[in-house]
Amino acid sequence: MPATDYAFYPGCIIPLRYPDIENSIRETMPLLGANVYDMVGAGCCPPGGAFWSVEEISGLTQSARNITIAESMNKDIMAVCNGCFCYLKNSNHILMSDQEKRERVNTILNKVGRKYQGTVSVYHIVEILHDYIGVEKIQNSTKIKLDGVKAAVHYGCHLLRPSDHLMAENPEKPHKLDALVEALGMESVYYPKKLSCCGAGGGMRGNNPDVTLKILEKKLLNIKYSDPDCIVTACPFCFLQFDLGQKGLRDKGEDFCIPVFYYNQLLGLSMGLPKKRVASISETPRDGFIKRFYGVD
Amino acid sequence: MKIILNNTNKDLVDKVIENGGKRVTECFQCGMCASGCPVASDTDHKIKRTMHQVLLGLDEQILDKKAIWLCTTCFMCLERCPQNAGPTDVVIALRRMSAEKGIIPEAQIEVANNIYHLGHAVTVKKGISLREKVDAPPLTTAGSDKKYIDEIQKIVDSTHAVKLLKIRKEWKPKGDDVIACD
């Protein structure tokens, strides 16, 4: 069972594209009793699109390197991105169960003075918030309630699937992020094909800008079904897809204009943290939402 | 075009299994994979057909075309496959085999080079300026110090990935960004 201290694995997108999300995590988690410590020198997880797609060992070894950083801190990893969570946890699983691969990985890691031992676990921030901190504690820690606000929750693929390794949620009927959203007073609304992909992963955003927007458009049309006030996710890559993707669609003349938040950003705002630090970077406007429901400019 | 099944690659199934698509033979073509696929309607990536092509040994039809690189790896097919045939695993295996033939899309090469040179999948310099804007603490991840990037480079250099992903020693990331730790 994870304790109150976590090795904070920020990944790539949060620290380098949405550092306001990073701030929201750094500042909300300790208020709920979960202290986060930097994994100094942590590299890319790496994701499925590049290294995993060409060779298993290179992906596995880079993941192992990241895990060894947490091992040296003697703390379980808190992943804040679905991709990071999926690939780190999957690697951890392979390395723990497959001795032959572990030895091959350690042979390479030895060259950089590291050794994978298999002493830490990987958690997604949603699991930590829901399972270990709990909905009640979150409810009690917020100052501003978003009663009557409708949120479309997007889980993202790699928090749920493949479920037999990740085991973070019921893959066909997840509820944790919905419960967390409702802890802020919001209503998590139904929309069709809620578990389907945002269209960003697997190299799709980079390789096929047109296709990625088509998939996103379908996703947004489904979300539009229940006319929510905002989209909430706990994956920075899905966040990026919704944020930049909506801009892409807007440039093509289709403006959905649905504000997007990473969960901890809303949590921070509800706790009264300053908007500038926790929710100030986005291409899809959300100041209106923040002003309307939080009364902050 | 009529396909003569005798002339197909009889080793394809074994190669796919070797590369991680371990349960490909379990497929009985029910179509569950394709019916939930987010890209099927907009692209040539037809996962049910791909599974069948593997079983029949039709490697040219898969590896020489880029459809397998259109998978978003959402794992919906793998999650729901009633035979646990692992369609996503099969796609990944095929990508590995495709990369061996030198077929790999540009975006993959760019991300891999970013990781190799910057420690991250995205460029770093832009990130650092954004961090300053929102009063984030100084970056401590791999992109913050050349010694961490050296580690990653040593790791990648020890694997085939360096060749497969066309890692270039002279790399200039896209945009106006520069390598952070030069």
Next chain:
Amino acid sequence: MAKTQSKKKKQSDEVPRIGVYVCHCGTNIAGSVNIGEVVEFSKNIKNVSVVREHMYLCSEQGQNMIKDDIKKEGVTRVVAACCSPRTHEEIFRKTLNSGNLNKYLYEQVNIRDQCSWPHFKDKDNATNKAKQLVKSGIYRASELEPLQDRKLSVLKSCLVIGGGISGINAALDLARSGYHVYLVERNPSIGGKMAQLDKTFPTNDCSACILAPMMVEVSNTSNIELLTYSEIEYVSGHIGKYHITVRKKQTSVDWEKCNGCGDCSIVCPVKVDNEFNCNMDKRKAVYIQFQQAIPMKAVVDKKKCVKCKLCEKRCQVGAIDISKNEDEFIEFDVGSIIATTGYDLFDPNKKAEYDYDHPNVITSLELERMMCASGPTKGEILRPSDGRKPHTISFIQCVGSRDEKTNDYCSRICCTYSIKHARLLKEKYPDMDIYIHYIDLRCFGKGYEEYYRIAREKGVKFIRGRISQIDSIGDRLEVSGDDDTLGEQISVIADLVVLAVAMESSKGAKKLANLLNISTDKTGFFKEIHPKLKPVSTDSDGIFIAGACQGPKEIPDAVSQGKAAASAASSLMSKGEIEIEPLFAQITEDLCAKCRTCESLCTYKAIKYTDEDKMEVDIALCKGCGVCSAACPSGAIKANHFTNKQVRMQILALTEGIH
């Protein structure tokens, strides 16, 4: 008043008090017939004393309702408006019986199969018709008479026709229970199609190894009289006592003396196609059918024998007498009959596009014989054209099945046996390329899905799409088709093509059906009374069916049915007597003019003119068809339960007041 009269007074003499019961059958009837209207309408018909409705009249609650009315309301006739008497009459007759009312005072009106179902789109007309039919039933019920069942003694012996796996099981089960069994088989040996198989799915155990011990047991069981090389010539009589005539075809070999040594075959100079090996090799004109034959006796093929008498001279026990030509006729009586005559294979020549003329296009049974160690190739798979081992084999499914031009039904076993062949071949020759061209894979049995999975794991290629034609390309065959998933035309250049031919009703089935007076369905298979609830019973009492003569069936089902038929025959015979419906003809002597018209019309010779100048009905022989009654010029013959009066009341009801 009726109620105060002595109970001993015959129920028919009283003014009938009719109870009418209208069943909803859930929504089956109530969905398109207005039950309330039918109930109200019935109340106003003469002699009706009680009318009630029920959600499910055949339920215990519904039956109790009827019994209560018989007891408390003094109901003396019961009319149920519900489903078909063909399925439910017996149930309600029992209800009357247990309510102490003669069970023939019951009339069933079929407002489900004849009103609510066929007229489901037209509620008004369905309701009107239901009213008229109920009225017809009520009118008829007024004229119903109490009848007593006939008791017939039942012989404790059974004729089993067909010595395949189903018949063997039926015969053994009955013999073990103490009944005398006559097992009649057309071929020289029992064993049926199963004896031709190499291995059986889903366990892949050797067919001969599991079948042969049962065949031996048949020959060792004293109360089984085994009549092979024999056919049913004539059947007469009735349930409890059928008189059977069997034609024992002439073998020219005295089986009492023959010891099965096979010397006769060795010297015989005449070679003929060996049917047991699907004509892929030759046997002699005097032969033993196959290695494990039961009985292990030689037979002279009279059509092929050239009468050289070499065998006669060679036979050391002097068993052969070629001059014997006459068939022998054996007669006996049995209490019940079980038909297990199996199936025939579809003739693939009827699908000319599959080029069965080509030596390398074979049927699955031919492949099966090749795979068998005792078969024509000693277990090796060799191309018939040149004896070379094939490298690529295509299996084509549904040849003659699921095809309106041939047989529209599914033959049920072909998918799994083709998978069996593919698996066995892949195990023996891992390099072999095997394609199964299917339209649906139907591997529904216990353990079959797993069996199919292993075939996939072994690398058998399954391709969905019917093959359109086969062409010869040099010494190979091009199998042209479509791959459903690829959405492309495909072809396989195969060394051998195996056709999964359909199971069809056997060629002698129709003739036997006529001898036994049982029905066949439109595909020629024997017809059971009810596909779900009476799967081995026929519309001739005391005659049962089992195995593939009823429809395509795999071994486990054929065995189960053989055992089921044995159980059904056993429960019929165990008491030694049974009660049957008293639907026989009765002659009113005063009216009879002894014209003897009836005598000449009766198929069963049940009416005879006696020495005392009387016409007499033998009620054991009379089956109650009523032909005599319809023909009697003086109306002297009453057809029980379908009397002139009863029928005329129905005519009256259906023509009265509707103009």
Next chain:
Amino acid sequence: MSKFEPNIIGFVCNWCTYAGADLAGSSRYSYPPNIKLIRLMCSGRVDPAFILETFARGADGVFVGGCHIPTDCHYQQGNFKALKRVTMLKKLISEMGIEPERLEIFWISASEGKRFSEVMTSFTDKIRELGPNPLKV
């Protein structure tokens, strides 16, 4: 004045045509509700007097339903006897002024539910065309 709807009565044997009607019902093959059946054990039970009486009482059409000729009869030859009687009766009724087409004999087996509905539909159409039984005033 409402359209003429004929009243048609069928004498059917228990083993083939009655069972065929059951199958038509359970397969939901519809046919005109003008058809009303009287069940007998065999078509050979149909007394010519039944048919004459039915016409005399005003029925517009009558048919006998039995098992296929030659071998399907449950009682071996009852269907032949029915056939002979119907052939004779057709002549007789035409003498009486009733069109012989108003009387038919059909062979419908227990497995021919669809055929039952087709035959009933065409017979009803024919009687409808012929109009009411001329014996009716």
